[in-house]
Amino acid sequence: MADIPVSHPRRASLLGRQRLVDAAKLGLLADSALIAHGRGEAFDYLLDERTCDSARTAIREVAARLQVAQHPVISVNGNTIVLAGKSLIRIAAILNCPLEVNIYYRTPERIEKLLALLKNLRQEISEELAPNQFSGDWKSAVESVNILGAISDGRILGLEGPRSLCSADGIESADVVLVPLEDGDRCEALIALGKQVLVIDLNPLSRTARQATVTIVDEVSRASSILFSYIVKEKSNPTDWDNDAVLKDALEVMSQSVNRI
Amino acid sequence: MADIPVSHPRRASLLGRQRLVDAAKLGLLADSALIAHGRGEAFDYLLDERTCDSARTAIREVAARLQVAQHPVISVNGNTIVLAGKSLIRIAAILNCPLEVNIYYRTPERIEKLLALLKNLRQEISEELAPNQFSGDWKSAVESVNILGAISDGRILGLEGPRSLCSADGIESADVVLVPLEDGDRCEALIALGKQVLVIDLNPLSRTARQATVTIVDEVSRASSILFSYIVKEKSNPTDWDNDAVLKDALEVMSQSVNRI
Numbered sequence: 001m002a003d004i005p006v007s008h009p010r011r012a013s014l015l016g017r018q019r020l021v022d023a024a025k026l027g028l029l030a031d032s033a034l035i036a037h038g039r040g041e042a043f044d045y046l047l048d049e050r051t052c053d054s055a056r057t058a059i060r061e062v063a064a065r066l067q068v069a070q071h072p073v074i075s076v077n078g079n080t081i082v083l084a085g086k087s088l089i090r091i092a093a094i095l096n097c098p099l100e101v102n103i104y105y106r107t108p109e110r111i112e113k114l115l116a117l118l119k120n121l122r123q124e125i126s127e128e129l130a131p132n133q134f135s136g137d138w139k140s141a142v143e144s145v146n147i148l149g150a151i152s153d154g155r156i157l158g159l160e161g162p163r164s165l166c167s168a169d170g171i172e173s174a175d176v177v178l179v180p181l182e183d184g185d186r187c188e189a190l191i192a193l194g195k196q197v198l199v200i201d202l203n204p205l206s207r208t209a210r211q212a213t214v215t216i217v218d219e220v221s222r223a224s225s226i227l228f229s230y231i232v233k234e235k236s237n238p239t240d241w242d243n244d245a246v247l248k249d250a251l252e253v254m255s256q257s258v259n260r261i
Numbered sequence: 262m263a264d265i266p267v268s269h270p271r272r273a274s275l276l277g278r279q280r281l282v283d284a285a286k287l288g289l290l291a292d293s294a295l296i297a298h299g300r301g302e303a304f305d306y307l308l309d310e311r312t313c314d315s316a317r318t319a320i321r322e323v324a325a326r327l328q329v330a331q332h333p334v335i336s337v338n339g340n341t342i343v344l345a346g347k348s349l350i351r352i353a354a355i356l357n358c359p360l361e362v363n364i365y366y367r368t369p370e371r372i373e374k375l376l377a378l379l380k381n382l383r384q385e386i387s388e389e390l391a392p393n394q395f396s397g398d399w400k401s402a403v404e405s406v407n408i409l410g411a412i413s414d415g416r417i418l419g420l421e422g423p424r425s426l427c428s429a430d431g432i433e434s435a436d437v438v439l440v441p442l443e444d445g446d447r448c449e450a451l452i453a454l455g456k457q458v459l460v461i462d463l464n465p466l467s468r469t470a471r472q473a474t475v476t477i478v479d480e481v482s483r484a485s486s487i488l489f490s491y492i493v494k495e496k497s498n499p500t501d502w503d504n505d506a507v508l509k510d511a512l513e514v515m516s517q518s519v520n521r522i
Contacts, residue, residue, distance in 0.1 A: 021292045031282045038299020042464065045300070046515075203303065205521055248519060254307075255516030258509060260466055 013041060013049055016221060019082050028113050029078040030105040036181070037079055043202035044219045046254035051226060054249035055218040062178065062198045062214050063230040064238045069176035069196075072097040073148075077104065080180045080220055081114055085121045087224035088180075093125070093141040094134065094231050100170035101149030104183050106162040111149055118147050133232045158189040180220045184208045200224070204247040204254075215243055217250035274302060274310055277482060280343050289374050290339040291366040297442070298340055304463035305480045307515035312487060315510035316479040323439065323459045323475050324491040325499045330437035330457075333358040334409075338365065341441045341481055342375055346382045348485035349441075354386070354402040355395065355492050361431035362410030365444050367423040372410055379408050394493045419450040441481045445469050461485070465508040465515075476504055478511035 004014045020037045023029050051059075066072045072095055074088050081088075081101075092099050101114045122145055130138030152165035154172030163186065166172050177190055180200035184207030190197045191211055199212040200223045209215045216223045230236075265275045281298045284290050312320075327333045333356055335349050342349075342362075353360050362375045383406055391399030413426035415433030424447065427433050438451055441461035445468030451458045452472055460473040461484045470476045477484045491497075 017293060017296055020296065025292075031286075032278060032295075034293075034295035035278055035281065035299035035302065038296035038301070039303040039306070040299070041296065042300040042303030045464065045466065203306065205306065205518060251516075251519035255512075255519060257466060258512035258516060 010049065012221075013044065013219075016083055016219075017041065020079065023078065023082045026113070028082065028110065028117065030103070030110070033079050040202040040219065043204075043217075043254070046257045047202070047218070047250070048257065048260075049219070051218050051222050052250060052253045054246040054253075055216055055223065056226065058214055058216040058246050059218070059223055059227050060230055060236065061239060061241055062216060063227055064236040065176055065196060065198060065214065066091075066095055066097075066178060066231065067235050068238060069097075069174075071174050072176045072178065073170045073174035074099045075102045075171055075177055075179040075182070076100070076114075076118070077102065077181055078110065078114055081117055081121075083219075084180065084221045084224035085118060086125060087221070087228045089118070089122050089125050089142065089145055090131070090228050091178075091224070091231055092145045093138070094131075094228075096141070096144070098146035098148050098167075098170050100167050101147070102166055102171060102179075104163060104186070106165065115147060115150055122147065131228075131232045156186065156189050156193070158192050159186065180224070182208050182212075184211070187211050204250040209247060210244075212243065214241055215246060217246060271310065273482075274305065274480075277344055277480075278302065281340065284339065284343045287374070289343065289371065289378065291364065291371070294340055301463040301480065304465075304478075304515070307518045308463070308479075308511070309518070309521075310480070312479050312483050313511060313514045315507040315514075316477055316484065317487065319475055319477040319507050320479070320484055320488050321491055321497065322500060322502055323477060324488055325497045326437055326457060326459060326475065327352075327356055327358075327439060327492065328496050329499060330358075330435075332435050333437045333439065334431045334435035335360045336363045336432055336438055336440040336443070337361070337375075337379070338363065338442055339371065339375055342378055342382075344480075344482045345441065345485035346379060347386060348482070348489045350379070350383050350386050350403065350406060351392070351489050352439075352485070352492055353406045354399070355489075357402070357405070359407035359409050359428075359431050361428050362408070363427055363432060363440075365424060365447070367426065376408060376411055383408065392489075392493045417447065417450050417454070419453050420447065441485070443469050443473075445472070448472050465511040470508060473504065475502055476507060478507060 004011050126139045126142035148167040148170040154166040154168035156164045156166050176196040178198045182199050187208040188211050196213040198214045200216045200220045201209040204217050265272050387400045387403035409428040409431040415427040415429035417425045417427050437457040439459045443460050448469040449472050457474040459475045461477045461481045462470040465478050
C-alpha cells in the first residue's frame with residue numbers, strides 16, 4: 001500500500017486508509033476506529049468517492065451557520081484529526097473559534113497524543129502562505145486558535161461517565177458545534193441541550209446523521225476542504241433547513257450505483 | 262462494547278466487530294483487516310443485516326457446485342476464520358475437502374497463528390454432536406479435515422511474489438475454490454486459471470464480486486451458516502448461473518434502504 005501510483009483512480013481513498021493504519025500503530029485511535037473508517041469507505045464507494053450536490057448544499061449551510069454563530073466550536077476525534085486536521089485548523093483560524101479534542105473512548109494518553117498532533121499541525125499551518133481571500137495576519141490568526149481538551153472542566157448534561165466530559169470554554173458553552181464523525185448518543189445529548197449540531201457522516205442512516213441539525217453526507221477530508229473554501233470566500237446566511245432531504249438525496253445517489261454494473 | 266444486551270437489534274454485528282478487534286490485538290489479522298471489516302459492516306447495514314433472497318439463491322448454487330466438484334478447496338484468511346471458521350470446518354467435514362490458510366499480506370507468524378486457531382476449532386467441532394442430517398462418524402469426519410497452508414509448495418500462476426504462494430494439494434490442484442473475502446487480483450488470477458471461484462463479498466461492486474463465478478452478497482458468518490445447512494441437508498445440481506443478476510439484485514435491496522428514512 002506504500003506505493004500508490006499517482007494515476008490510481010482510488011488514490012485519495014487508499015492514502016487516507018494508510019494514514020489511519022499508521023495512526024492506529026502510533027496509538028492515536030480507539031480500537032474500533034479502523035472499523036468505523038472502513039464503514040465510511042464503503043458508503044463513499046457508493047458515492048463514487050465524489051461530493052454530491054446535496055452535500056455541497058449542506059456544506060454551504062454549515063459554513064453559514066458557523067459564520068453567524070455566537071460561540072462556535074469544532075469538536076474533533078482521532079480519525080477526524082488524521083484525515084482533516086489541517087483543513088479544520090484553517091477553518092478555526094478564519095472563524096476565530098476553538099478546536100476541542102473530545103473522544104468517545106477516552107484515555108489520558110490518547111488525549112495527550114492528539115493534542116500534541118494538533119499543535120504540530122497548527123504550527124505547520126501558521127507557516128503557510130495566507131489563503132488568497134484572507135485579509136489579515138495569517139500567522140497570528142492560526143497561532144491564536146485555541147486547542148482545548150486537556151482540561152475537562154465542562155459537562156455534557158444527559159450523558160454518563162467519561163463520555164460526558166468536555167471543556168467549559170468549548171462544547172459546554174457553544175451554541176453551534178461542528179463535530180465530524182460523532183457518536184449517536186452524544187449527538188442526541190448535544191441536540192437535547194439546544195445546541196446546533198453540524199456533522200459530517202457518510203452513513204445517511206446513522207443515528208447521528210438523522211438527529212443532527214445539518215448533516216454533510218461526505219468524506220471528512222473532502223468536505224472539510226470544501227468547507228474551508230466556502231468560509232474563506234464568502235459570508236452567507238443560514239436557511240430554513242430540511243435535513244431529511246439531504247439524507248434522502250444521498251441515499252438516492254448511492255442507489256444509482258446499481259447502474260455501475 | 263463488552264456487554265451487549267441480548268435484545269440489542271444489532272447484537273450479531275457488534276459481537277462480530279468485537280471478535281475482530283480482539284483478533285487484531287492477538288496479531289491474527291493484517292493491518293487493514295479492520296478497515297475491510299468496517300466496509301463490510303456498512304454494506305450489511307444497507308442490507309438491514311439480513312440475508313436477501315438472491316443471496317440465498319447464490320448460497321444454494323455454491324452448495325451445489327461444491328458438492329459436484331472433483332477437488333473443492335476452501336481458502337480462508339484471518340477475518341474469515343474469526344467470523345466463520347466453525348461453519349467452514351463443518352462444511353469441509355461434510356464435503357471431505359481441505360481448508361487452506363491463504364493470506365494476502367503473508368507473514369510466517371500470522372500463518373502459524375491462524376493454523377493453530379483453525380486446529381483448535383477443528384478439535385472443538387469434532388467433540389460436538391453430529392448434525393441431525395449427517396449419517397456417519399462425525400468425529401472422524403471432522404478430524405480428517407486437512408488444514409493446509411503451512412507449506413507453500415504450489416503457485417497461483419499470474420501473480421507475483423508472496424501473493425502467488427499456495428498449497429499444491431489445495432488451491433493449485435482445485436477445480437472449485439470457495440474463497441470468502443478474497444482480494445480482486447487473486448480472484449482474477451484464479452478465474453484465469455480456469456477454476457470456479459465462489460466468493461462471499463458484501464460489496465456487490467468490488468472487483469472480486471464482479472469477477473467471481475458465483476458471488477454471495479452476504480455477511481460471511483450468516484452465509485456460511487446457511488451454506489452449511491444446505492450442504493448437510495440435500496444434494497442439488499449447479500444451474501446455468503447469471504452472476505450479474507444477483508449483484509444487481511443486492512444493489513436494488515440496498516437502494517431500498519432509502520425508504521428507511
